[in-house]
Amino acid sequence: MHKENQPLIFELSKEGRIGYSLPALDVPEVALSDLMPNGFVRQEDAELPEVSELDIMRHYTALSNRNHGVDTGFYPLGSCTMKYNPKINEAVARFSGFANVHPLQDESTVQGAMEVMYDLQEHLSEITGMDEVTLQPAAGAHGEWTALMMIRAFHEANGETERTEVLVPDSAHGTNPASAAVAGFDTVTVKSNENGLVDIEDLKAKVGPKTAALMLTNPNTLGLFEEEILEMAKIVHGVGGKLYYDGANLNAVMAKARPGDMGFDAVHLNLHKTFTGPHGGGGPGSGPVGVTKELAPYLPKPVLVKKEDQYTFEYDRPKSIGRVKPFYGNFGIYLRAYTYIRSMGPDGLKAVTEYAVLNANYMMRKLEPYFDLPYPQHCKHEFVLSGRRQKKLGVRTLDMAKRLLDFGFHPPTIYFPLNVEEGMMIEPTETESKETLDSFIDAMIQIAKEVEESPEIVQEAPHTTVISRLDETKAARKPVLRYQKEEETVGV
Numbered sequence: 300m301h302k303e304n305q306p307l308i309f310e311l312s313k314e315g316r317i318g319y320s321l322p323a324l325d326v327p328e329v330a331l332s333d334l335m336p337n338g339f340v341r342q343e344d345a346e347l348p349e350v351s352e353l354d355i356m357r358h359y360t361a362l363s364n365r366n367h368g369v370d371t372g373f374y375p376l377g378s379c380t381m382k383y384n385p386k387i388n389e390a391v392a393r394f395s396g397f398a399n400v401h402p403l404q405d406e407s408t409v410q411g412a413m414e415v416m417y418d419l420q421e422h423l424s425e426i427t428g429m430d431e432v433t434l435q436p437a438a439g440a441h442g443e444w445t446a447l448m449m450i451r452a453f454h455e456a457n458g459e460t461e462r463t464e465v466l467v468p469d470s471a472h473g474t475n476p477a478s479a480a481v482a483g484f485d486t487v488t489v490k491s492n493e494n495g496l497v498d499i500e501d502l503k504a505k506v507g508p509k510t511a512a513l514m515l516t517n518p519n520t521l522g523l524f525e526e527e528i529l530e531m532a533k534i535v536h537g538v539g540g541k542l543y544y545d546g547a548n549l550n551a552v553m554a555k556a557r558p559g560d561m562g563f564d565a566v567h568l569n570l571h572k573t574f575t576g577p578h579g580g581g582g583p584g585s586g587p588v589g590v591t592k593e594l595a596p597y598l599p600k601p602v603l604v605k606k607e608d609q610y611t612f613e614y615d616r617p618k619s620i621g622r623v624k625p626f627y628g629n630f631g632i633y634l635r636a637y638t639y640i641r642s643m644g645p646d647g648l649k650a651v652t653e654y655a656v657l658n659a660n661y662m663m664r665k666l667e668p669y670f671d672l673p674y675p676q677h678c679k680h681e682f683v684l685s686g687r688r689q690k691k692l693g694v695r696t697l698d699m700a701k702r703l704l705d706f707g708f709h710p711p712t713i714y715f716p717l718n719v720e721e722g723m724m725i726e727p728t729e730t731e732s733k734e735t736l737d738s739f740i741d742a743m744i745q746i747a748k749e750v751e752e753s754p755e756i757v758q759e760a761p762h763t764t765v766i767s768r769l770d771e772t773k774a775a776r777k778p779v780l781r782y783q784k785e786e787e788t789v790g791v
C-alpha cells in the first residue's frame with residue numbers, strides 16, 4: 300500500500316504539463332511516420348505521466364530514499380558480498396577515453412582499453428594461481444557455465460563422452476547445480492558431514508568413470524573452508540574428473556590461498572562482489588574464468604593476447620567453445636575491478652581478506668550466546684546462525700529478518716543453505732567499522748530478547764518502513780506491470 304503522502308507519479312500527472320523546455324523549431328518538422336516503416340508508429344499516445352522536471356526529480360529522490368543500498372546502510376546479505384564500492388572506481392569508469400570507446404573500433408585505436416583488459420587478466424591469473432583467464436562471462440553463474448562447457452569440450456576431445464555427471468556438494472551455491480544442468484550434465488549431490496564440510500566417504504562413493512567434474516564452493520556457503528581440499532582434488536583427478544572452484548566470494552581467501560595451488564582446473568570470480576563492482580538489481584556483473592594450460596585451448600574466443608607491444612584479439616582458436624558474450628564483455632566492470640586491484644595493491648588485498656574474516660568471526664562469537672550456531676568452528680567471510688531456538692517460541696527467521704528493517708539494516712540471507720533449519724547467513728564484509736558491526740549485534744540481541752518477552756513485536760514487523768509486510772511470493776508471481784487507476788493495482 301503506498302502512503303498517502305507520496306503520490307504515485309501517475310497521480311501527480313496534470314494534462315499538458317511538461318518537464319522540458321526547448322526553443323522553437325527552426326527547421327521543418329518531420330513526422331515520425333516519415334522516419335519509421337509503416338506499422339511501427341503507435342496510433343495512440345502512450346499513457347505517460349505529465350509532470351514538471353522538478354516534480355519528477357523529487358519523485359525519484361523520494362523513491363531512492365526508500366531503497367536500501369550499501370551506501371545507505373549495513374547490508375550483511377550472506378554470499379552476496381555487499382561491501383562498499385569505492386567511488387574512485389566510478390571516476391575511472393567515466394574517463395572519456397574509456398567511456399566513449401566503441402566496441403567496433405579498430406584494434407589499433409583502442410590499445411589502452413585492451414591493455415587494461417590484458418593487465419586485469421594477468422592480475423586475476425596471479426590472484427587465482429591459474430594459467431589463463433577469460434573476462435567474457437557476464438556474471439558468476441555465466442562463468443560457471445562457461446567453465447563447464449570448456450570441461451565438457453575437453454572430455455569430448457579426449458573421446459570421453461561418457462563423462463556426463465557433475466558432482467555438487469549440498470553446501471554449494473544454488474547456481475552450481477543450475478549451471479551444470481544448463482551445460483547438459485546430470486548433477487550428483489555430495490553430502491556434507493557433521494562439521495559442514497564435504498563428506499569424503501560420500502565423495503569417494505560418488506566419483507567414477509562418469510564424473511566430468513566436481514564443483515566446489517570454497518569456502519562453502521556455511522562460510523567454512525574445505526580442509527580436505529587436497530585429498531578431494533586427488534580423488535577427483537584420480538578418476539579423470541576436473542575440479543571447478545566457485546570463487547565468487549574470493550574475499551574469504553584472496554592473497555592468502557589460491558585455487559590453482561589447491562589443484563583446481565578452473566575457477567570463476569565475481570568482479571561485482573570481491574572486486575567492488577556495484578551489484579544488485581540484476582547487474583551488470585562480470586564473472587571471469589581462470590583455467591589451467593590444459594583447458595586453455597577451449598577458452599571462449601576471441602582470446603586477448605599481447606604480441607610484441609600490441610594487444611590483439613585472436614580468433615584462430617579451433618578448439619574454443621566459441622564466444623559467450625558480445626564485444627568486450629562488461630568493460631565498465633573491468634575498469635572498476637582494475638582500479639580496485641591497483642589501488643589496493645597486494646598488501647591491501649591481503650588486508651581485505653583478513654578483515655572480512657575477522658569481522659565475520661567477531662560477529663559470530665558475539666551472537667553465539669543468543670542464537671544456535673550449528674557449525675561452531677572459525678568461519679571465513681560469513682557464518683550461518685539457526686533460528687530454531689526462536690522458532691520454538693513461535694517466531695520464525697523470516698520475522699526476525701523483517702524486524703531488522705526497523706533498525707535500518709538489510710536482513711541477512713535467510714533459509715539458506717538448506718541444510719540449516721531457519722538459517723541466517725550473515726556476511727559483514729571487510730568494509731564495515733567496528734561501530735557498525737556492534738550496532739547490528741545490538742539489534743540482533745534486542746530481537747532475541749523480544750522473541751522471549753514480546754514476540755508479537757517481531758511477528759508483526761516491520762513497523763517503521765513505508766510499507767508493512769509484503770506477500771513474499773506475490774511480487775514475483777504477480778508483478779504490477781502497469782498502473783491502473785482503479786482497485787486491483789498497486790502493491791499488495
Ligand SMILES: *Cc1c(COP(=O)(O)O)cnc(C)c1O
Pocket residue numbers: 378379438439440441472474516545547548569584586
Ligand atoms: C553470487 C554467487 C554466485 C552467482 O553469481 P551471479 O553473478 O549472481 O551469477 C555463485 N556462487 C557463489 C558462491 C555466489 O556467492
